[in-house]
Amino acid sequence: MRALIVEDDPxxxxxxxxxxxxxxxxxxxxxxxxxxxxxGSTETYDVAILDLGLPSMSGIxxxxxxxxxxxxxxxxxxxxxxxxTDKVAGFRAGADDYAVKPFRLDEVVLRAQTxxxxxxxxxxxxxxxxxxxxxxxxxxxxxxxxxxxxxxxETRILTYLLHHHDRVVTRTELSEHLYEAxxxxxxxxxxxxxGRLRKKVGDGIIETRRGEGYVLRSKAPA
Ligand code: CA
Numbered sequence: 001m002r003a004l005i006v007e008d009d010p011x012x013x014x015x016x017x018x019x020x021x022x023x024x025x026x027x028x029x030x031x032x033x034x035x036x037x038x039x040g041s042t043e044t045y046d047v048a049i050l051d052l053g054l055p056s057m058s059g060i061x062x063x064x065x066x067x068x069x070x071x072x073x074x075x076x077x078x079x080x081x082x083x084x085t086d087k088v089a090g091f092r093a094g095a096d097d098y099a100v101k102p103f104r105l106d107e108v109v110l111r112a113q114t115x116x117x118x119x120x121x122x123x124x125x126x127x128x129x130x131x132x133x134x135x136x137x138x139x140x141x142x143x144x145x146x147x148x149x150x151x152x153x154e155t156r157i158l159t160y161l162l163h164h165h166d167r168v169v170t171r172t173e174l175s176e177h178l179y180e181a182x183x184x185x186x187x188x189x190x191x192x193x194x195g196r197l198r199k200k201v202g203d204g205i206i207e208t209r210r211g212e213g214y215v216l217r218s219k220a221p222a
Contacts, residue, residue: 001024001025001026001046001047001116001156001159001160001163001177002025002026002027002028002043002044002045002046002176002177002178002179002180003020003025003026003027003028003045003046003047003048003049003112004027004028004029004030004036004039004040004043004045004047004048004049005017005020005027005028005029005030005048005049006029006030006031006033006035006036006039006040006048006049006050006051006054006059006062007029007031007049007051007054007078008031008032008051008053008054008055009051010031013029013031015105016049016105016108017029019105019106019108019109020049020109020112023109023113023139024139024152024155024156024159025046025112025156026156026177026178026179026180026183027180028043028045028180028181031055032054032055032056032057033054033055033056033057033058033059033061033062034056034057035056036048036050036054036057036059036062037057037061037062037065037066039181040062040066040071040073041065041066041069041071043176043181044176044177045073046073046074046116046119046177047073047074047075047076047112047115047116048066048073048074048075048076049075049076049078049108049112050062050063050075050076050077050078050095051077051078052077052078052079052080052086052089052090053080059077059078059090060089060090060093063075063077063090063093063094063095064093064094066094067093067094072119073119074096074097074112074115074116074118074119075094075095075096076095076096076097076098076099076108076111076112076115077090077095077097077098077099078098078099078101078103078108079098079099079100079101080100080101081100081101081102082100096115097111097114097115099111110137113136113137113139114136114137116136116163117136117163120163120164122136122163125137127162127163127165128218129162129165129205129216129217129218129219130202130205130217130218130219131143131144131202132162132201132205133145134158134159134162134163136159136163139155139159141155141158141159141162143200143201143202148200148201149200150197150200151193153178153193154193154196154197154200156177156178157174157178157190157193157194157197158197158201160174160177160178161174161206161214161216162216164216165215165216165217165218166215166216166217166218167215168209168212168213168214168215169213169214169215169216170212170213171187171190171191171213171214173213174190174213174214175187175190178190194206194208194214204217205217
């Protein structure tokens with residue numbers, strides 16, 4: 001999963017980045033509205049965390065532009081304490097949720113994960129596929145109730161595939177949700193990691209469709 005953080009307070013931005021990375025997210029940041037708007041328009045994110053008071057372009061303007069372009073990514077806005085008009089303006093512009101400053105970092109992470117899960121169409125916090133189980137809130141993946149030992153990159157891939165099980169996820173799509181903006185995207189290493197994951201999750205769960213991509217099956221083929 002991949003997140004965009006638009007926040008001009010450098011300390012808060014770096015705390016958010018640390019918390020999101022720790023929760024398994026590839027994370028990009030922008031410190032002003034224009035950069036944030038650009039990244040959100042040109043890159044692919046599972047969620048954006050958007051401060052409203054920003055230099056060069058307000059958070060409301062950024063959000064309005066994204067929505068005008070038809071960009072439906074989940075957006076969590078950060079508002080000042082007790083500023084009701086900010087929240088109303090944020091929701092009118094298309095925000096999905098908000099967190100009031102000062103907030104707990106784990107609350108923001110939790111809200112971001114919830115938005116992603118809902119956007120992928122999952123009503124419950126636990127996503128299951130065969131003997132695999134992802135607690136989307138805790139970020140823990142188990143197989144037959146035993147926690148899988150996964151690297152950060154393996155977790156990112158498997159989390160994305162579990163959110164989008166039973167449909168073809170192309171390698172391009174997958175790569176867009178795995179890497180931070182300044183990283184080389186490498187299909188070969190995805191292929192290698194998928195191979196390793198296949199051994200960890202068991203046979204028949206992750207299927208490769210030649211020339212198409214990958215399908216994570218929630219039920220074994222009949
Ligand atoms: Ca600010």
